[in-house]
Amino acid sequence: MSEPSLILRLSRYGAVGGTAALVHTTALLSLERVAPLWLANPLAFLMASIAGYIGHALVTFREETGGRRFARRWLLLQYAVNLAVCALLPLLLGNWMPMPLRTAVLVFTPTLLNALIWSRAARFSAKARQQQNGQPPLLHADDLGLAEGVDSAIIVLAQSGLLQGASLLVNGPSAANAVEAWRDLTDPPPLTLHVCLTEGHGLPHCPDLPTGFSSLLVASLLPWQRRRIAPQLRTVLLEQFSSYRQLTGLRHIRLDGHQHIHLVPLVLDAVLDLSRSESITWVRTTLEALPEGLSLRLWWRSIKTGGFIKWLILQLLSGLAIPRLRRAGLHTNRRFAGVLFSGSMYGEAFRHCWITAHSPKRIHRALRPVVLIHPAQRHAAAGMDQEAFQQSAAFFNSSNRQKEWTSAQQLLES
Template sequence: MTPGIDAGMLQLAAMGRLSAVSCLALGPAFAADAPALAGIDADLGVHLNLTEAFDAAGRTAVMPLPALIARAYTGRLDGAWIDTQLARQFDAFERTLGRAPDYVDGHQHVHQLPGVLPRLLDFLRRRYGPQRPWLRHTAPGILDGIPLRDAAKAHLIGALGAAALRRAAHRDGWRTNRRMLGVYGLDGGVRRYAALLHHWLYHALDGDLIMCHPGLPSSGDRLAGQRAAEYSVLASPLIGEWMRFNGVRIARLSRR
């Protein structure tokens, strides 16, 4: 999305603090910064984008999230439009990195929506055959001790498509993470994020995924301050102690 976000993720990956990096393959910084991903020990995924316009010319290719959800749940999404977006973004990922993605997720979790998920799964079958990437499953993990508004947001995200993705995984053998943690209001600074991360690490079970949104202080987007807070916490030497205390280790799902 921006060089500052990319730099933050690359530094954390080099420190062994990330198991995966989601790539906006048509984002303005991807082509320039993606070559640096070649040397990191992390899964690389396509972060399917149907809602974020990076410039005026791109606004015709996306739509606001509420409109996308409304059309998805009323069966009014244009299948040809989705197919075009899939082809453009996966082509850009492979053209830049020279390989297939390890996994697929969605910007604002659009990959799981009705009308999107079936076309995505069909696209992945045709493109990758038996070497299919894993998929991000958004059903919430254990949320004991998480503030109500953050827990509600986690349940809402899961309600928008986790059950359908789980059924597809069970029926057709798609690999997924077990559950997802890391959902919150993207505010509150370092202290609040550290407290939440303590809860997520304490409750994480084998195969769970903790989503994060780090970036350097100069990340240059509307979440720059909170991205910097996440980066500060995730880069702290204390993280290693927290993980050891909770019996947690960071691992690439593609190698499980």
């Protein structure tokens, strides 16, 4: 569909804006009868914002949206910006400006801001629609080697061609058997080293190494902690690099981290220092776009399970890591999905994340977006060393791993 002319676009924008203004006026006159003005006006403005939100998506920018609504966050942004501007602008202008000019600024500043917000929302929607018809992401599974139920699910997905990679937990109790099963695949996808620092390594000569993501993150900010921990961290990494090579026979190392621990600055420093001597070629990052069309139920799931907080932290850490990886000559994926719904990548959440992770054009495999799942068959924790992996025991014992496995099969086979 061709882009409409500027005159047509402006006429549409004016029609929707006029309708929203009418909604605001009607709602305000009605609400003033039952509520004070300070409450009636924001409520009336919210109704007008909703009218504009729907109208601009379905009418003004329908070529970009395909007749679908914008993501709800654009409504929240527009409403918050306009309330702030309407509250602060009169205070900033004061009485020094001539009344006609002051009135024009008060009227047209929100109008211009709204035009910018809805135009940006339209471009975002157009890009999302283009991505949906582009190159699909790579489906990747973590924790190969953790337990037989996990290994079996990953092997089945790889055998059926649904999986494009897996991360090997070299200190997992079933790592050796998992690698043998991986080798028996007709066309095995690439294996990645799943660096594990927070649990499972049990090295007595590294007593000061923190056993938690937050502990390592705090240690990254404290110079004396960095100096104390760095040698022990290097020891653990070298041992896992050695185990990975012994198990797989691979010389070059693709790397990610259990609980994304490799993105903590202190750990990333060690990885970059060892990248040349240990032939590290690729490191996973977790720069994840927020999917469109998520229901309030799914947003609540992400918030309740801690996924949204993880997303915020890992967005920051990935943003810091990507330039460093590029300067070191290491490849990384351009986008990612799997943190926002960490531990619950199934059903509609998985489907929305999968669609959002598509690339608008074909790119090199090393740069392609990655969608992460943690699949397992029933009784996934059977044979797992739960004492060594205490931090992850709740997720390992939940049914969510089976749901992720089922969702991946259903969506990717459809």
